[in-house]
Amino acid sequence: MATSTDRMDNLVRDYLLFRGFTSTLKVFEGEIKSxxxxxxxxxxxxxxxxxxxxxxxxxxxxxxxxxxDRRVFCRLEHAHSTGVNKLSRSLLRLYLVHAMQNGRTxxxxxxFEKLAxxxxxxxxxxxxxxxPFLSSPEQNPAFMMYFTKQWAxxxxxxxxxxxxxxxxxxxxxxxLSFEMEQAKMVQLKEExxxxxxQVAVLQxxxxxxxxxxxxxxxxxxxxxxxxxxxxxPMETRADPDSTKVARGKSSNSPSPVRKPTLLSTIKPQxxxxxxxxxxxxxxxxxxxxxxxxxVSPGVQRKAQADxxxxxxxxxxxxxxxxxxxQVMKQQKAVSLEQQRxxxxxxxxxxxxxxxALAQETQExxxxxxxxxxxxxAQKLAGPSFTAKESKAGVKQEADGLSPRDGxxxxxxxxxxxxxxxxxxxxxxxxxxxxxxxxxxxSITHCRFSVSGTCIASADIDGVVKVWxxxxxxxxxxxxxxxxxxxxxxxxxxxxxxxxxxxxQSTVRLYDxxxxxxxxxxxxxxxxxxxxxxxxxxxxSSFVCGMARQTGSIEGRLQMWDMKTMKVQRELPLDPPSVCxxxxxxxxxxxxxxxxxxxxxIRLYDMQRYDCLMSWQAHSGEVYSxxxxxxxxxxxxxxxxxxxxxxxxxxxxxxxxxxxxxDGATGPFVVSxxxxxxxxxxxxxxxxxxxxxxxxxxxxxxxxxxxYKLGDSTLNKTLSLGGHRSPVVSVDWxxxxxxxxxxxxxxxxxxxxxxxxxx
Numbered sequence: 001m002a003t004s005t006d007r008m009d010n011l012v013r014d015y016l017l018f019r020g021f022t023s024t025l026k027v028f029e030g031e032i033k034s035x036x037x038x039x040x041x042x043x044x045x046x047x048x049x050x051x052x053x054x055x056x057x058x059x060x061x062x063x064x065x066x067x068x069d070r071r072v073f074c075r076l077e078h079a080h081s082t083g084v085n086k087l088s089r090s091l092l093r094l095y096l097v098h099a100m101q102n103g104r105t106x107x108x109x110x111x112f113e114k115l116a117x118x119x120x121x122x123x124x125x126x127x128x129x130x131x132p133f134l135s136s137p138e139q140n141p142a143f144m145m146y147f148t149k150q151w152a153x154x155x156x157x158x159x160x161x162x163x164x165x166x167x168x169x170x171x172x173x174x175x176l177s178f179e180m181e182q183a184k185m186v187q188l189k190e191e192x193x194x195x196x197x198q199v200a201v202l203q204x205x206x207x208x209x210x211x212x213x214x215x216x217x218x219x220x221x222x223x224x225x226x227x228x229x230x231x232x233p234m235e236t237r238a239d240p241d242s243t244k245v246a247r248g249k250s251s252n253s254p255s256p257v258r259k260p261t262l263l264s265t266i267k268p269q270x271x272x273x274x275x276x277x278x279x280x281x282x283x284x285x286x287x288x289x290x291x292x293x294x295v296s297p298g299v300q301r302k303a304q305a306d307x308x309x310x311x312x313x314x315x316x317x318x319x320x321x322x323x324x325x326q327v328m329k330q331q332k333a334v335s336l337e338q339q340r341x342x343x344x345x346x347x348x349x350x351x352x353x354x355x356a357l358a359q360e361t362q363e364x365x366x367x368x369x370x371x372x373x374x375x376x377a378q379k380l381a382g383p384s385f386t387a388k389e390s391k392a393g394v395k396q397e398a399d400g401l402s403p404r405d406g407x408x409x410x411x412x413x414x415x416x417x418x419x420x421x422x423x424x425x426x427x428x429x430x431x432x433x434x435x436x437x438x439x440x441x442s443i444t445h446c447r448f449s450v451s452g453t454c455i456a457s458a459d460i461d462g463v464v465k466v467w468x469x470x471x472x473x474x475x476x477x478x479x480x481x482x483x484x485x486x487x488x489x490x491x492x493x494x495x496x497x498x499x500x501x502x503x504q505s506t507v508r509l510y511d512x513x514x515x516x517x518x519x520x521x522x523x524x525x526x527x528x529x530x531x532x533x534x535x536x537x538x539x540s541s542f543v544c545g546m547a548r549q550t551g552s553i554e555g556r557l558q559m560w561d562m563k564t565m566k567v568q569r570e571l572p573l574d575p576p577s578v579c580x581x582x583x584x585x586x587x588x589x590x591x592x593x594x595x596x597x598x599x600x601i602r603l604y605d606m607q608r609y610d611c612l613m614s615w616q617a618h619s620g621e622v623y624s625x626x627x628x629x630x631x632x633x634x635x636x637x638x639x640x641x642x643x644x645x646x647x648x649x650x651x652x653x654x655x656x657x658x659x660x661x662d663g664a665t666g667p668f669v670v671s672x673x674x675x676x677x678x679x680x681x682x683x684x685x686x687x688x689x690x691x692x693x694x695x696x697x698x699x700x701x702x703x704x705x706x707y708k709l710g711d712s713t714l715n716k717t718l719s720l721g722g723h724r725s726p727v728v729s730v731d732w733x734x735x736x737x738x739x740x741x742x743x744x745x746x747x748x749x750x751x752x753x754x755x756x757x758x
Contacts, residue, residue, distance in 0.1 A: 427695075429757075433754075438467070442748060451495045487545075530545070541561055623665060656712040700719075725746040
């Protein structure tokens with residue numbers, strides 16, 4: 001109970017901070033500090049009571065016991081009321097004993113003056129009224145027991161155990177039953193995994209048995225044929241008379257009849273089915289005439305009748321044996337199929353119970369969108385199977401695969417079952433890749449619009465292009481600027497508007513449909529470079545980070561009103577000699593994160609326009625920051641070449657140091673002939689996430705690389721090539737059904753890759 005309460009308090013803190021309810025969080029923290037229930041921890045409750053006794057605070061002690069009575073004890077059954085009353089009397093008696101042992105008789109007198117109207121009619125307190133007048137109460141037989149250390153220790157232990165049992169047996173709300181439900185779900189998953197293992201073992205056994213039966217059938221069939229065909233020549237050689245007849249040396253005496261064999265019975269059929277041609281036919285006919293000439297017609301008819309009689313039972317017995325084998329094989333297959341179906345039904349039932357419990361857990365937990373239940377039990381690497389009935393009988397297939405050719409209906413090829421590792425290596429299917437080559441200098445920004453229908457890109461020459469990428473790249477609008485564009489941001493509402501910040505103290509609001517500037521405002525001339533901009537999700541305001549043109553790195557961070565295009569608030573930067581390089585909002589706009597030139601990440605409360613927390617994140621400048629999809633952590637890239645994940649709720653708590661490839665964080669360099677070298681500092685997004693936050697797109701020297709996020713690891717998943725120079729800005733759109741990635745490089749080329757999750 002106490003552990004669940006502490007954990008749930010932390011979850012509520014995270015939720016309130018996630019939603020931006022900072023004032024509610026302060027009230028919540030204050031109430032936790034003054035919590036009389038002490039988180040339903042029996043040891044803390046007992047310590048609080050002992051503290052009141054030691055400080056002789058009788059009123060506080062009685063008020064605290066009254067709170068527990070109203071909060072907990074009154075909900076108990078009537079049979080427990082006697083025990084509660086005994087504990088209450090013993091607690092007050094411990095107060096009196098402690099006061100007498102320390103010579104505070106005035107506290108004892110005060111006790112009886114205050115409680116006399118309440119306890120004077122109770123027989124349990126009748127003898128205690130003389131306590132203040134006794135000089136040595138520990139020697140009095142009536143009070144001797146209460147002044148021993150053994151009685152005090154026994155009472156404290158009894159009180160602690162009583163409270164522990166009561167707190168543990170209390171009915172808990174749905175949120176606090178999370179651990180019990182999680183334990184049940186783990187148990188069901190373990191049972192499900194065990195059943196799956198049994199199914200996999202049974203499938204392997206069936207496969208081995210089917211292979212063995214197939215080999216036995218082949219060997220048995222070939223052996224029978226060899227025996228039958230081998231019997232004919234042996235019998236002929238064993239009979240000398242028949243040899244004489246075959247050579248034509250017999251006289252007028254009748255020739256003996258040969259024993260019928262399988263070869264003699266099928267010889268006419270073979271002769272009729274395949275008739276030789278040419279000389280071979282003539283020779284064979286001549287031999288047949290020579291062998292049949294000395295045999296009389298009566299003997300020949302009798303021999304043929306005997307052959308027919310003996311061949312018929314042999315054929316029937318062979319046919320009966322094959323039918324019996326087939327029947328036994330089918331019976332074994334049916335029994336194995338029944339066992340497999342029973343195990344499979346148990347596994348499906350366990351899975352259904354697990355899914356139902358996971359759904360209940362999701363509904364009871366306010367912090368989760370999905371199950372996961374837990375997106376953490378182990379999965380069996382073996383195949384899962386589904387039963388499918390057809391006209392030919394019961395046929396078993398693996399998920400997404402067909403049985404191996406040549407095997408029985410129960411045999412399944414386990415070598416082609418897709419494993420988890422294969423799915424992680426190839427999770428995406430590249431549907432198409434298109435190139436946009438309208439820029440003639442290095443790209444600085446490339447961003448999808450909020451609706452995901454178009455892209456805005458900018459280069460170092462101050463040219464901004466707004467273009468559609470589907471079905472083919474087509475330019476919608478071209479914006480020319482006298483000075484390079486330092487920052488580019490789409491407005492959330494309406495999504496057709498585009499914010500542009502330059503190096504010459506201008507912030508421009510551009511309408512991409514009307515193809516004209518709506519407003520162009522001037523910033524502080526002392527801070528002409530508009531380094532970063534981030535639009536609030538509400539669309540009513542945006543954050544603008546500015547810096548000096550030359551000299552020391554110093555800047556300002558301001559909140560602008562979208563309607564008036566004027567400064568609304570000034571956000572604190574401490575120390576002031578820093579510049580905010582990158583900014584990002586949460587989905588509700590209550591929190592803002594910024595990465596600065598001093599390597600510090602700052603988190604702002606946008607309802608109070610105050611800095612909630614800040615910490616040293618990188619040893620150099622912070623180039624790019626983003627919230628995770630669940631907004632419980634912050635990802636950052638810096639000049640020190642590191643890709644880090646930070647906790648939103650604990651100041652400076654690094655969750656992961658992700659091993660990204662070299663050159664992903666910039667600065668980006670292109671070398672040419674004659675020692676020519678072009679260096680570009682990052683200005684756009686250096687990484688982008690998919691819709692669920694499981695994959696991240698990063699920059700590289702010849703394209704983009706998609707990694708799968710793991711526990712403090714990055715697993716390379718897909719490489720999006722197509723560039724001859726370093727990629728300096730990326731973005732990932734998930735507004736439509738197919739995830740689309742865009743990568744812009746220093747040669748002015750932009751590539752759009754449309755991906756499909758397999």
